[in-house]
Amino acid sequence: MLIGSFLLITTLLFSGQSFAQRGQFKALIFSKTQGFRHQSIPNAVKALKDMAKTRVFSVYATEDATIFNDDALKDYDVIIMASTTGDILNDDQKAAFKRFVQSGKGVVGIHSATDTEYNWDWYTKLIGGQFMHHPAQQTARLNVVDSNHPATYHLNEKWLWTDEWYAFKNFNEDVHILIQLDETSYDPGSRDGKSMAMGDVHPMSWYHEYDSGRVFYTALGHVEAAYEDDDFLDHVYGGIWWAAKGYPIQ
Template sequence: MRKSVLIGSFFLITTLLLAGQSFAQRGQFKALIFSKTQGFRHQSIPNAVKALKDMAKTRVFSVYATEDATVFNDEFLKDYDVIIMASTTGEILSDGQKEAFQRFVQNGKGVVGIHSATDTEYDWKWYTKLIGGQFMHHPAQQTARLNVVDRNHPATYHLNEKWLWTDEWYAFKNFNEEVHILLQLDETSYEPGSRDGKSMAMGEVHPMSWYHEYDGGRVFYTALGHVEAAYEDDDFLDHVYGGIWWAAMGYPIQ
């Protein structure tokens, strides 16, 4: 009898240890960092990948970083909760890979876009709606004022109503007006520049970060993150993590 109890206790402890080890390896959720480029390649991509890997350690989630598009298949993606498009550019996925990406989202998973994720797959209408818009142009890098128009999202809980930030300020076309805007650029606080004699400003509504639910999944995007120094800034990293956490976990926005 005593031997049976000891054996049972051993198996119970072993099971708990293995379960704990499995959680420690996987963490709260599993994120795929994808940073493939077929257009302009940002120098900040290595900084972004390193920062996200460091974030995974401190925030207790697991990551896998790659630029190999063949991972966009049902078998590989089924184990992931969120895909992070880290400054991707250009046409980076085949038709079959696009279909796997769509099924991933339709299965209730999350997508996060950082900076030039909007400079990606211009001819894929589904992706444009998903990510929220398409990069159009930008002026020289400079400091500007961001208005935090919605502080009720994990990506903006920590921010004040005004945020002074230095970056490459995107203007967008084909913007999905169904998204929920989090950050707006104050166009009176910087020089938007001109092209062909026309201002490159967007006007009163100039979104810089947003989120929405789309085709069964959850999507967060931030246009910030061009400069390498961004990935050492606590406010920016908390902004990104809040978006990742929401997209991966899907908890209701309060």
């Protein structure tokens, strides 16, 4: 009886340790850049690694694109594109990425993930749009238009935030917008005498299901200080959790 109890306790302890090591899901942080490189990338990677410890998931960070192959990616539940820029994958790596999504996995894009792979139409639709331009960094008001997603559960309807405000082109109108930018609350700037504003619909964060996968994107995260802000980190984690696990949105 005592031996049986000891074996049961030992099994539970080891299974608990295994879960702690494995975590509830496994995330790949990818931050390769072939264009502009954000100074906040090291802050983002550190914050995501710290988040993995407190939120109990596994994470691996790299800028080596050779990890985009079927054998390596099969171990991950979600890929986090952390301020990537430019053309960062070759044709074989793109194909592996596509198969990863089609297998029902998740993708999270942070900030300049929309400044990535402009000539790959599949990726543009996946991530939701393409970066077009931005004014000087400044404070503006964000309107949370959907609080029924894990990325926005915790946010108030109005959110004052300081960042680099992206405007987008080739926007995928099939995505579900979570947060919009109030263009009356900041100076969008002008170019060639024309306003750089997007208009009444200026999305800053969204999600959708695409090609059998789950995708979350936030345009926030340019400034280093963002990765020390609890509201922003909870916003990002909610997107990661949903993209990785696919739990219902309520």
